[in-house]
Amino acid sequence: MKKVFIFLLILFFLFLPKISSEYWTFIAIEVLIMGFFAMSFNLLMGYSGLLSFGHAGFFGVGAYTTAILLQHGFNSLFLILLIAIIVSLICSVVIGYLSVRQDEIYFAMITLGFGMMLYTIAHNWTDFTGGSDGLPLMNEPILNLFGKKISLISPENLYFFTFVIVFIGILILWKIINSPFGLILKGMRENKNRLNFSGGNISSIRLFAFTISGTLSGVAGFLFCLFSSMATPDFLHWSFSAKPVIMSILGGAWNFYGPMVGAAIFFALEQFIKMYTDNWMIFLGILLIPITILFPKGVLGTIYDYAKKRYNSKS
Amino acid sequence: MTTQKKDTILKVDNIHHSYGKFKVLNGISLEVKRGGITALIGPNGAGKTTFYNVISGKFPPTRGKIYFNNIDITGFPPHKIVKLKLLRSFQITNIFPELTVEENILIPLILKRGKCYSFFKDLKKYKEFYIEAENIMNNLGLIEFKNRTVSELAYGDKRLVEIGITFASDPEMILLDEPTAGMNPAETERTVNLIKDLSEKSNVTFFITEHDMNVVFSVSEYIFVLHQGSLLAQGTPEEIKNNQEVKEAYLGGSV
Numbered sequence: 001m002k003k004v005f006i007f008l009l010i011l012f013f014l015f016l017p018k019i020s021s022e023y024w025t026f027i028a029i030e031v032l033i034m035g036f037f038a039m040s041f042n043l044l045m046g047y048s049g050l051l052s053f054g055h056a057g058f059f060g061v062g063a064y065t066t067a068i069l070l071q072h073g074f075n076s077l078f079l080i081l082l083i084a085i086i087v088s089l090i091c092s093v094v095i096g097y098l099s100v101r102q103d104e105i106y107f108a109m110i111t112l113g114f115g116m117m118l119y120t121i122a123h124n125w126t127d128f129t130g131g132s133d134g135l136p137l138m139n140e141p142i143l144n145l146f147g148k149k150i151s152l153i154s155p156e157n158l159y160f161f162t163f164v165i166v167f168i169g170i171l172i173l174w175k176i177i178n179s180p181f182g183l184i185l186k187g188m189r190e191n192k193n194r195l196n197f198s199g200g201n202i203s204s205i206r207l208f209a210f211t212i213s214g215t216l217s218g219v220a221g222f223l224f225c226l227f228s229s230m231a232t233p234d235f236l237h238w239s240f241s242a243k244p245v246i247m248s249i250l251g252g253a254w255n256f257y258g259p260m261v262g263a264a265i266f267f268a269l270e271q272f273i274k275m276y277t278d279n280w281m282i283f284l285g286i287l288l289i290p291i292t293i294l295f296p297k298g299v300l301g302t303i304y305d306y307a308k309k310r311y312n313s314k315s
Numbered sequence: 316m317t318t319q320k321k322d323t324i325l326k327v328d329n330i331h332h333s334y335g336k337f338k339v340l341n342g343i344s345l346e347v348k349r350g351g352i353t354a355l356i357g358p359n360g361a362g363k364t365t366f367y368n369v370i371s372g373k374f375p376p377t378r379g380k381i382y383f384n385n386i387d388i389t390g391f392p393p394h395k396i397v398k399l400k401l402l403r404s405f406q407i408t409n410i411f412p413e414l415t416v417e418e419n420i421l422i423p424l425i426l427k428r429g430k431c432y433s434f435f436k437d438l439k440k441y442k443e444f445y446i447e448a449e450n451i452m453n454n455l456g457l458i459e460f461k462n463r464t465v466s467e468l469a470y471g472d473k474r475l476v477e478i479g480i481t482f483a484s485d486p487e488m489i490l491l492d493e494p495t496a497g498m499n500p501a502e503t504e505r506t507v508n509l510i511k512d513l514s515e516k517s518n519v520t521f522f523i524t525e526h527d528m529n530v531v532f533s534v535s536e537y538i539f540v541l542h543q544g545s546l547l548a549q550g551t552p553e554e555i556k557n558n559q560e561v562k563e564a565y566l567g568g569s570v
Contacts, residue, residue: 190411199397199426
């Protein structure tokens with residue numbers, strides 16, 4: 001039942017650009033990237049119980065690495081992706097190492113601080129990053145796939161490229177949360193004290209989770225740079241870090257696909273409200289209040305719980 | 316076994332601990348023999364929990380040394396002390412509330428086997444973990460709650476889950492901090508029988524604190540009495556019952 005559902009969902013995503021307009025294809029790309037960013041972030045918030053407010057930093061590092069490399073004549077997208085992964089991995093390890101000893105609000109604040117340091121670099125180091133204007137992609141990103149050159153300017157091609165990368169990323173996350181390490185993370189969320197007194201080294205477990213989460217956020221940044229054809233300091237701003245928080249809570253932080261569903265709802269609401277007014281954030285805020293009251297575990301999380309209860313009472 | 320019982324598993328040498336200026340432990344020295352059940356008693360505020368916190372690595376002693384199996388563990392962090400097989404439970408139920416009973420037991424098993432950093436292999440492929448968890452749940456009478464979320468269980472069963480978590484780490488010694496705190500008489504009896512049973516079946520040394528004197532005198536082979544951060548007396552249950560100092564300081568008219 002569940003497998004059939006996932007299969008249909010994948011089928012839907014595969015044929016989406018064939019059946020929708022370019023406009024909606026672009027929105028679908030944005031949902032996939034931001035949903036994947038939120039899912040990576042949620043490995044920390046939902047699974048490990050750590051609220052990082054600096055994840056936009058890693059997202060931005062991925063985006064800027066891509067933009068800078070493309071500007072300097074690198075043309076293999078796979079090589080660029082690899083370098084983006086390495087750079088965001090290094091940033092995650094360093095920032096993670098300095099943050100994981102803190103708890104709760106202190107952890108949130110220290111990650112916010114590091115995120116803003118990265119923002120300041122992107123904003124003020126004008127020669128290298130283009131300053132507040134950002135760094136536009138001068139060269140057309142071309143994917144070299146077995147000798148075939150595919151331009152990612154075409155929304156359909158970009159969509160499939162994004163879909164494949166996001167799919168692999170989600171597969172990695174799925175493997176991790178179903179591994180022994182995944183259960184250890186949930187244990188840390190539930191009771192880090194007990195975990196410590198069962199033989200778990202809290203700082204080390206957190207550092208691993210932080211590094212995985214930050215690196216995958218960098219991959220999301222890489223995709224987002226191709227999507228928006230530029231990298232700007234906004235990607236690193238702390239308010240950008242709030243997006244995955246909202247998406248995770250909206251969809252359900254305790255559900256694997258919750259953040260992706262949250263991202264879809266987020267952009268659907270944006271599109272819907274923007275038909276009437278440009279100040280869509282105000283109305284989004286107003287709508288978020290009843291949604292969080294009606295769906296305390298997020299939209300997907302609450303529906304899933306309800307379905308499980310119905311299923312259990314039947315059998 | 317009889318020769319083993321004579322050697323010391325835990326040796327505490329003149330430990331002190333203070334919270335700021337307030338001295339909680341004033342130079343306690345004691346030796347716990349291997350095997351069986353040893354008890355630590357004392358009135359509220361005597362420093363029992365602080366004593367456990369210091370031994371288990373929650374905070375280091377301000378002065379003094381702790382030896383476990385002749386290894387100096389003074390100042391070790393908790394997870395390293397666990398690796399040496401000295402485990403503890405807590406006075407306030409300390410479990411993983413939103414996980415199932417089985418998951419609660421699996422976590423210490425994963426950590427014990429060093430599979431904490433296994434990132435990509437499916438947990439379900441570790442069949443041996445599930446078999447071992449099943450055994451532990453059977454021993455504790457928790458098997459019927461296997462797939463229930465722990466937060467839904469009755470208080471007494473939650474405490475058993477905690478003993479299960481402690482036991483899953485394959486301990487040589489367990490510090491049980493008031494294992495029957497807050498239990499009704501039936502639950503207390505069940506838990507006491509269980510501890511006796513576990514102690515007889517395994518080679519684990521139990522070191523328990525308890526406020527219920529009936530429990531203490533019925534289960535323990537040797538008793539230490541703490542009073543105002545110092546060791547007041549030690550001996551067999553009979554000796555402690557008849558010790559005049561202990562009566563005055565702690566037991567009052569109740570015995």
